Amino acid sequence: MSAGTPSTMAEVTRPVGTGALERRAGRSSPGLYRQALHRYRRDHIAMASLVIFFVILIFVIAAPLVSRLTGFTYFENHLGEKLSGPRENGYFLGSDANGRDILTRLAYGGRASLLVAFFATISEIGFGMGFGIVAGYFGKWVDAIIMRFVDIVLSIPAIPLLILVTTLFSPGLVMLSVIIGAIFWPADARLIRGEVRALRGREYIESARVVGATSRRIILRHLLPNVTPIMLIQASLAIPAAILIEAVISFLGLGIQVPEPSWGNMLNEAQRFYRTNWTNVFFPGFMIYITALVLYLVGIGLRDALDPRLSSS
Amino acid sequence: MGRYVIRRLLMMIPLMIGVSFITFAIINLIPGSPLADLRRNPEVRPADVARLEEQLGLNKPWPERYGDWLVALLHGDLGNSMHNNVSVTDRITALLPNTLLLTSCALVFALVVAIPVGVYAAANHRSWFDRLSNLVGIALFAIPSFWLGILLVILFSFKFEDWGLPSLPTGGITTPRGGGDPWDRITHLILPSVALGLVQVGSWSAYIRSSMLEALQNEYVRTARAKGLSNRAVLFGHAFRNALLPLVTLIGLSIPSLFGGAVLIELIFAWNGIGLLTLQAVDQRDYTMVMGTTLMFAFLTLLGNLIADVAYAALDPRTRTE
Numbered sequence: 001m002s003a004g005t006p007s008t009m010a011e012v013t014r015p016v017g018t019g020a021l022e023r024r025a026g027r028s029s030p031g032l033y034r035q036a037l038h039r040y041r042r043d044h045i046a047m048a049s050l051v052i053f054f055v056i057l058i059f060v061i062a063a064p065l066v067s068r069l070t071g072f073t074y075f076e077n078h079l080g081e082k083l084s085g086p087r088e089n090g091y092f093l094g095s096d097a098n099g100r101d102i103l104t105r106l107a108y109g110g111r112a113s114l115l116v117a118f119f120a121t122i123s124e125i126g127f128g129m130g131f132g133i134v135a136g137y138f139g140k141w142v143d144a145i146i147m148r149f150v151d152i153v154l155s156i157p158a159i160p161l162l163i164l165v166t167t168l169f170s171p172g173l174v175m176l177s178v179i180i181g182a183i184f185w186p187a188d189a190r191l192i193r194g195e196v197r198a199l200r201g202r203e204y205i206e207s208a209r210v211v212g213a214t215s216r217r218i219i220l221r222h223l224l225p226n227v228t229p230i231m232l233i234q235a236s237l238a239i240p241a242a243i244l245i246e247a248v249i250s251f252l253g254l255g256i257q258v259p260e261p262s263w264g265n266m267l268n269e270a271q272r273f274y275r276t277n278w279t280n281v282f283f284p285g286f287m288i289y290i291t292a293l294v295l296y297l298v299g300i301g302l303r304d305a306l307d308p309r310l311s312s313s
Numbered sequence: 314m315g316r317y318v319i320r321r322l323l324m325m326i327p328l329m330i331g332v333s334f335i336t337f338a339i340i341n342l343i344p345g346s347p348l349a350d351l352r353r354n355p356e357v358r359p360a361d362v363a364r365l366e367e368q369l370g371l372n373k374p375w376p377e378r379y380g381d382w383l384v385a386l387l388h389g390d391l392g393n394s395m396h397n398n399v400s401v402t403d404r405i406t407a408l409l410p411n412t413l414l415l416t417s418c419a420l421v422f423a424l425v426v427a428i429p430v431g432v433y434a435a436a437n438h439r440s441w442f443d444r445l446s447n448l449v450g451i452a453l454f455a456i457p458s459f460w461l462g463i464l465l466v467i468l469f470s471f472k473f474e475d476w477g478l479p480s481l482p483t484g485g486i487t488t489p490r491g492g493g494d495p496w497d498r499i500t501h502l503i504l505p506s507v508a509l510g511l512v513q514v515g516s517w518s519a520y521i522r523s524s525m526l527e528a529l530q531n532e533y534v535r536t537a538r539a540k541g542l543s544n545r546a547v548l549f550g551h552a553f554r555n556a557l558l559p560l561v562t563l564i565g566l567s568i569p570s571l572f573g574g575a576v577l578i579e580l581i582f583a584w585n586g587i588g589l590l591t592l593q594a595v596d597q598r599d600y601t602m603v604m605g606t607t608l609m610f611a612f613l614t615l616l617g618n619l620i621a622d623v624a625y626a627a628l629d630p631r632t633r634t635e
Contacts, residue, residue, distance in 0.1 A: 152331035155618075156611045159573030160591050164603055165339060167595045244457055248577060251459060252592070271463060271581075278467045285460030293455040 032229065032306070039305040046301020049294040056291055060110035067108075072101035074108040075259045086279055094279055096269055100259075102280060106287055109261035113288070116177050116255070116262075117242035123181025124242070125235045128188025133219055133227070135189065136196025147193065150186040158183055159248065166254040176255050180245055188234050195227050229306045236299035240292040247288045263288045318623055325615045332611040333383065333604070340600050341375040369395055382604070391605040396597045401605035405587055409609070411486060412586030415578065416571050418502050419510035420564070427514045431521025432556075436548055438526060446518060453515035459577040462508035466581070469504060484583035505582040509574050513567055520563050524556040531555075558629055565621025569614045 040046055059066065067073055077098040086094045094102050135146040153161075165179050199205060200223075208218050249255035250264025251271075258265055263284040270280035352362055366372045373381075385392060391401035430450075434443040466483050473480035482501050487493045528534065529552050537547045576588030583589070587606050594602035 148327075148331065152328055152335060154569075155328055155615050156332055156336070156607060157569040157573040157614055159576050160588075160607055160610050161336075163576070163592065163595055164336070164607065168339070240455060244455070247457055248459065251577075252580075267460065267463075274463055274467055275471055278471075281460075281463050281467065285457060285464070288457050289455060289460065292457070293452065296455045297451065 036229075036302075036305040040301055043301045043304065045297055046305075049297035049301065052290070052294045053298060056110065056287075056294070057114070059107055060114060063104070063107035063111060067104045070101050070104050072104045074100065074104045074261055076100065094277065096266070096280060097273060102266075102283055105261040105266060106263070106283060109263045109266055109284065110287060110291070112173060112250075112256045112260065112262035113243055113246055113264070113291070116173060116180070116246040117239050119174060119177030120180035120184075120242040120246070121235050121238045123178050124184045124238055125181075125188060125231055127181055127185035128234070129192055129227070129231055131185065132189035132192025133196050133223060136193035137200060137215065137219055137223065139197075139200075143193070146189065150189055153183070153186045154190075158245075162245065162249060163252065163254065166249055171255070173256065176246070176249065177242075180242055180249075184238070184241070184245075188231075188238075191230065191234065192227055195230060196223055199223060199226055233299070233303045233306055236302045237296065240295035240299065243288060243292045243295065317626060318619075321619050321622065325612075325619070328615060329608065329612060330383070333386070333608055334379065336604055336607045337375070337379045337382065340603065341378075391608070392601040394594075394599050394602050396594070396599040396602065401602050404590065404602070405605055405609055408585060408587050408590050411584060412572075412575055412579070412588060415502070415505055415509065415584055415586060416575050418506035419513075419571065419575075421510075422506050423510035423513040423517055424564075426510075427517035428521060430514075431518040432525055432548060432553060434518070434522045435525030435529065435552075435556075436544070443522075446522075450515035450519050453511055456512055458508055458512045458574045459581055461511060462505065462578055462581040465504045465508055484581070486585055505578050505584055508581075509571070509578045512574065513571070517560070517563065517567075521556060521560060524559050525552055528552040528555045558625065561621050561624050561628065565618050568617035568621075572610055572613060 063074075077100060078095065088094065096102060096105070131146050131150075135143040162179070162183055165183070166176065169175060169179065171179055205218060205222055208222055213221075246255060246262065247264035247267070250262045251268045253265065253268055256262035256265055258269065266284035267281060267288070270277065270284065274281045352359075363372075371378075382392060389402065391405070393400055394404065430446050434440075434446045437443055469481045470483040471480075481504050482488065484501075484505075486498070486501055488497050488501075525548075531552075534547060534552055537551045542550070572588075575586065576591060578584065579586045579588035580592055587609055591603065591606040591610075593599075594606060
């Protein structure tokens with residue numbers, strides 16, 4: 001680990017570096033990210049996961065192409081051929097209770113799942129970073145109010161809270177993402193706050209203040225770049241969590257509404273026929289599982305690459 | 314120690330008030346009264362709706378209702394269900410044991426699997442068992458528990474029945490008619506506990522493995538080996554006792570996800586607990602019931618964290634300083 005790498009662990013108090021080195025770290029610090037990329041490339045599991053994720057991504061983006069290949073749209077019903085098994089009546093993976101093609105719906109359903117996961121992560125990290133930096137930097141009563149709020153939200157199990165809020169809102173895709181972000185940010189805020197508090201006492205922040213930098217400038221130019229790596233790690237681990245959360249909400253019939261497919265609501269529809277058509281339960285769940293799994297592995301790889309001190313093995 | 318516990322218990326009070334306030338605010342700041350359906354129904358006279366509104370206290374502004382609710386709560390009264398007027402407190406206390414039974418069985422199952430696997434993997438570092446358990450652990454980590462639950466039912470209830478093997482029940486706490494003996498209860502518990510607990514096994518065993526590896530590098534382990542203690546005594550008597558500490562914290566941290574997962578598992582296995590109660594109450598816009606169960610979940614989470622912290626303090630005297 002070179003001297004130019006920003007500290008990314010709150011509990012580790014490292015000797016304060018010289019002003020010049022620290023300032024360089026405060027900038028975009030190309031060394032860190034290039035090194036991380038290099039480390040990531042050598043991580044076989046992480047690389048394989050990334051490849052699998054790209055395959056899933058292509059499958060989902062090419063949903064219209066999948067639709068053309070199967071010869072089915074994702075919404076057309078064929079009630080005469082409902083609940084076909086795999087390879088039956090020309091349905092490669094079978095058909096659902098309305099006679100809709102499972103394979104085509106998986107491709108389109110992945111769009112909803114991935115989009116929600118992506119937007120949810122952005123809003124979660126946005127809230128978490130915003131509140132975390134503000135609480136950590138300004139301290140005093142601002143910190144007290146934000147952190148008490150964080151404590152309160154963290155003590156409510158997320159799933160019941162999410163069920164309550166989504167029932168009341170009946171959200172669309174974007175709203176659902178924002179709700180997920182709004183419920184899961186407190187853990188990120190707590191992490192960032194600790195990080196910022198550790199950084200705040202560092203010499204280069206003091207020096208910036210001495211030469212008359214405004215709070216805005218200190219936050220944007222000096223704190224933000226230093227908490228970016230840890231936020232990237234958090235974000236990469238938040239995406240698979242959001243995939244699972246979206247699946248839960250749509251599974252309960254509270255998220256993406258049929259006939260628009262999402263992996264979660266496909267599972268919900270299939271569940272009633274699990275005695276006779278177990279493959280209809282298996283495929284959407286498997287897509288949720290494999291996507292979340294490879295994204296976790298990518299996230300863990302990214303974490304180990306960005307901050308080898310956190311590495312598990 | 315006693316003072317520490319009391320202080321922690323007192324700290325829970327403002328948090329619980331905060332939780333209740335936030336839940337109340339969420340419910341009341343969003344349009345859609347529980348009586349909306351009745352208002353739309355031409356068969357129901359507006360006067361009756363107004364009477365019902367007054368009876369339920371919905372005609373008052375919500376800060377006032379919150380105040381009333383809070384005062385009642387201090388008397389241990391969570392109000393009556395808006396759906397069928399039964400006491401929320403009674404309903405929750407009746408169903409709580411079911412949820413606690415399910416979550417504690419899942420917890421025990423996860424520990425019983427994760428501890429030996431983690432310890433054995435650490436003791437045989439870089440062996441094929443270590444690698445295999447690591448792979449399986451990673452594979453379990455991201456598995457959606459509700460999907461796993463359905464798959465378990467498909468395999469162990471339906472397919473086993475089709476194949477003529479002894480099968481497990483698909484759901485419920487006991488067999489509806491004539492069930493209820495201990496064996497019947499146990500067979501009903503197996504699948505939901507496994508579905509709920511298996512997700513934790515991967516991360517817990519990985520955690521135990523890494524803290525064991527760390528503990529095994531200590532001088533006292535070398536000393537223990539040097540004085541000729543058996544491998545088992547070194548592993549469990551010396552290293553594991555120290556590796557246990559972070560595990561306690563980890564368990565405390567996974568309590569919210571355990572209860573969250575229980576909601577879905579209760580739905581899939583028709584397990585009559587407070588998770589299922591919450592889902593029904595949300596569906597019926599039974600706000601007093603939702604308030605009650607949310608508060609109960611938060612209380613259980615805080616209590617779980619408290620127990621984890623107290624256990625930590627009991628295991629590690631260094632953290633006991635005031």
